[in-house]
Amino acid sequence: MSTIIRNGTIVTHDLTCKADVRIEGGRIAGIGQGLAGGGTELDATGCYIMPGGIDPHTHLEMPFMGTYSADDFDSGTRAALAGGTTMVIDFALPAPGQGLLDALAMWHNKSTRANCDYSYHMAVTWWGEQVFDEMQAVVDRGITSFKHFMAYKGSLMVNDDEMFASFRRLSGLGGVAMVHAENGDLVAEVSARLLREGNTGPEAHAYSRPPEVEGEATNRAIMIAGMAGVPLYVVHTSCEQAHEAIRRARQAGQRVWGEPLIQHLTLDDSEYLNPDWDHAARRVMSPPFRDRRHQDSLWAGLSAGSLSVVATDHCAFTTAQKRVGLGDFTRIPNGTGGLEDRLPMLWTHGVRTGRLTMNEFVAVTSTNVAKIFGMYPRKGAVAVGADADLVVWDPEKRKVISAGAQQSAIDYNVFEGQEVIGLPRFTLSRGKVVVHDGEMRTEEGHGRFVAREANQPVNRALSTWRALTAPRPVARAGIPATGV
Ligand SMILES: NC(=O)NCCC(=O)O
Numbered sequence: 001m002s003t004i005i006r007n008g009t010i011v012t013h014d015l016t017c018k019a020d021v022r023i024e025g026g027r028i029a030g031i032g033q034g035l036a037g038g039g040t041e042l043d044a045t046g047c048y049i050m051p052g053g054i055d056p057h058t059h060l061e062m063p064f065m066g067t068y069s070a071d072d073f074d075s076g077t078r079a080a081l082a083g084g085t086t087m088v089i090d091f092a093l094p095a096p097g098q099g100l101l102d103a104l105a106m107w108h109n110k111s112t113r114a115n116c117d118y119s120y121h122m123a124v125t126w127w128g129e130q131v132f133d134e135m136q137a138v139v140d141r142g143i144t145s146f147k148h149f150m151a152y153k154g155s156l157m158v159n160d161d162e163m164f165a166s167f168r169r170l171s172g173l174g175g176v177a178m179v180h181a182e183n184g185d186l187v188a189e190v191s192a193r194l195l196r197e198g199n200t201g202p203e204a205h206a207y208s209r210p211p212e213v214e215g216e217a218t219n220r221a222i223m224i225a226g227m228a229g230v231p232l233y234v235v236h237t238s239c240e241q242a243h244e245a246i247r248r249a250r251q252a253g254q255r256v257w258g259e260p261l262i263q264h265l266t267l268d269d270s271e272y273l274n275p276d277w278d279h280a281a282r283r284v285m286s287p288p289f290r291d292r293r294h295q296d297s298l299w300a301g302l303s304a305g306s307l308s309v310v311a312t313d314h315c316a317f318t319t320a321q322k323r324v325g326l327g328d329f330t331r332i333p334n335g336t337g338g339l340e341d342r343l344p345m346l347w348t349h350g351v352r353t354g355r356l357t358m359n360e361f362v363a364v365t366s367t368n369v370a371k372i373f374g375m376y377p378r379k380g381a382v383a384v385g386a387d388a389d390l391v392v393w394d395p396e397k398r399k400v401i402s403a404g405a406q407q408s409a410i411d412y413n414v415f416e417g418q419e420v421i422g423l424p425r426f427t428l429s430r431g432k433v434v435v436h437d438g439e440m441r442t443e444e445g446h447g448r449f450v451a452r453e454a455n456q457p458v459n460r461a462l463s464t465w466r467a468l469t470a471p472r473p474v475a476r477a478g479i480p481a482t483g484v
């Protein structure tokens with residue numbers, strides 16, 4: 001059964017051209033003008049045909065802070081597809097002491113409900129021989145990126161020595177190291193002081209995690225990754241201090257990528273001063289929203305290329321779940337939603353304002369993710385042979401964001417009331433039309449696990465350099481090489 005998308009303009013990270021796209025067996029089978037007919041025809045007049053979005057940072061049905069994030073692999077991936085995102089990368093999160101393969105099996109169970117393709121990053125939440133050993137098996141199963149939490153002291157946080165050991169292991173395995181970069185010791189210290197002084201509301205969450213704690217941790221992670229010789233991906237980069245560290249490292253030739261979130265780009269810290277406790281608590285996430293100066297820095301980084309990806313960190317909690325933190329902000333579950341809104345919000349505030357070109361939009365929402373995480377050009381491309389994960393994007397279609405109309409299971413939306421211009425006319429998941437002009441035609445269980453490849457070109461370059469510059473003894477006449 002074939003499908004042809006006609007009359008549209010293809011937009012990829014590096015070209016823009018008018019052509020039709022033929023899809024067969026879930027893959028792109030032909031690209032050209034006036035392709036021969038047959039099968040389903042989709043009219044893309046006035047639209048752009050782009051690689052579907054890939055969100056590299058979601059937490060679906062994640063056990064966290066005494067509860068579970070409210071969107072599971074069904075509602076979460078429906079939300080993704082509604083907004084033009086055709087793949088998510090979630091985090092498999094071993095409990096302290098739990099084996100990596102055990103955690104992976106749990107995540108594979110949850111994801112059987114996915115409506116779109118998915119992969120995982122593995123989290124390193126503790127360190128020991130079992131973790132060291134199982135990292136190889138995890139990579140062999142196509143999970144090549146490993147996240148380290150430098151915050152959440154007492155639960156997920158790992159220390160510098162553990163992080164260094166894990167980074168070194170990853171360097172040998174050809175993987176990508178990832179960090180949640182906030183100084184967890186300082187956050188714990190400042191939070192305790194704020195509570196003692198009577199600052200118990202959600203605004204104190206932002207006071208407890210100033211840009212300095214993120215800048216310090218980002219710098220530290222970069223230095224440790226440099227020593228270990230591993231590429232580093234910094235999740236939810238929210239401030240100039242962290243961006244500056246990434247920018248500097250990249251200018252010095254280090255392989256480091258920064259990932260701002262759509263929330264940090266478009267919402268600011270005044271949200272925490274809202275007199276409605278629920279309003280402020282619903283926006284509690286780590287790192288917190290920042291002021292305009294930091295937002296401008298993130299936008300500049302995307303157009304300059306010092307920041308590489310826009311994600312959501314979709315980790316949605318209901319108002320009832322947030323209310324557990326009434327009277328103690330440290331108990332408010334950290335996380336916000338955004339899966340359905342990432343592409344429309346970025347198009348509206350990025351492409352329509354001239355901050356991003358359409359091609360840069362594709363790069364930061366899809367192609368860069370596929371390249372960094374080892375699945376390009378199967379994903380993130382409009383090319384013959386690639387999976388037909390596509391969005392037919394209508395740049396003039398509008399809506400006002402409203403929780404009442406969203407796919408996510410939660411009862412609010414942090415972008416409520418914002419008008420977006422630019423929405424999917426059609427979304428295709430491996431060739432299946434899952435969004436048809438506003439109508440959801442998703443199928444629970446349609447999504448497949450995507451195994452990714454380790455030892456990407458960046459890893460190979462790093463290991464070549466490592467071999468070239470490895471410590472080696474200097475031969476000296478009359479001095480034996482081995483000790484006596
Ligand atoms: N970001 C956040 O507040 N919650 C999700 C977990 C994490 O990524 O830190």
Ligand SMILES: [Zn+2]
Binds near residue numbers: 180235286
């Ligand atoms: Zn995080």
Ligand SMILES: [Zn+2]
Binds near residue numbers: 059
């Ligand atoms: Zn996260």
